[in-house]
Amino acid sequence: MSDYTIAFIGAGNMASALFGGLINQGFDADKIWAADPYPASLEQAAALGVNTTSDNHTAIAQADIVVLAVKPQVLKDVVTPLQESFATRKPLIISIVAGIEMTSLERWLGNQQAIVRCMPNTPALVRRGATGLFANPHVSEKQRRQTTEILDAVGISLWLSTESQIDAVTAISxxxxxxxxxxxxxxxxxxxxxxxxxxxxxxxxxxxxxxxxxxxxxxxxxxxxxxxxxxxxxxxxxxxxxxxxxxxxxxxxxxxxxxxxxxxxxxxxxxxx
Known part of the structure; x- marks a missing residue:
């Protein structure tokens, strides 16, 4: 692990579970960035030894992988201003935001971005999570392996053959x-x-x-x-x-x-x- 740098846009409970799980698996905390507008969330992240910032552009500029971990109602407003940063850095983007389909993600994040849509569940908070994963065609095999590594840090992850299966994953796990x-x-x-x-x-x-x-x-x-x-x-x-x-x-x-x-x-x- 730790041959890449990860930035989390949003540092709430699920994001904290993910970077906490990664650190527990031996991932270098110095290669994790957490961006959030709330000081309390950044303080919680900093306590784990990760880098923190209130500026999303700063976090993305460091990252090979960006994890979107904000509420679905605000995702569009959060990521639309970041299109230029995504286009410049070209990171793998992993969305753990519930209910936002790939077509919307691609429209808001910009064309040609490698995106994985995930549906984790709350037992990830105790590292017993179950996550369904779906990738768009721009995601490489290496990026698939990295995504699996990240989500497996808090439980198990399973790749889906069609995006429509995400709704079934939501209903089951x-x-x-x-x-x-x-x-x-x-x-x-x-x-x-x-x-x-x-x-x-x-x-x-x-x-x-x-x-x-x-x-x-x-x-x-x-x-x-x-x-x-x-x-x-x-x-x-x-x-x-x-x-x-x-x-x-x-x-x-x-x-x-x-x-x-x-x-x-x-x-x-x-x-x-």
Missing amino acids: GSGPAYFFLLIEAMTEAGSKLGLDRQTAAQLTLQTALGAAEMAVSSDVDAAELRRRVTSPAGTTEAALNSFERDNFRTVVETAVKAAKQRSGELAELLGQ
């Missing part, structure tokens, strides 16, 4: 943490109604969620087989799973994920204007 949080809420509440105090119900639920996830990640079989292995015939687990099936649990999940995907497309159209 982008919004997905909230689905699991809802299940944790519901199981905790159910435990309380069964007579456990809330703290005990919450601890049991959280540890069970953690254990199940770690088993699924480390196993050489899929989730369906793991489910079968822990489901004894006529036992307690089977009773619960049969109840889920009678209430069309799979359909509920599919309908919810489709709603998230549809909304992702709607927001992309709205934000890209």
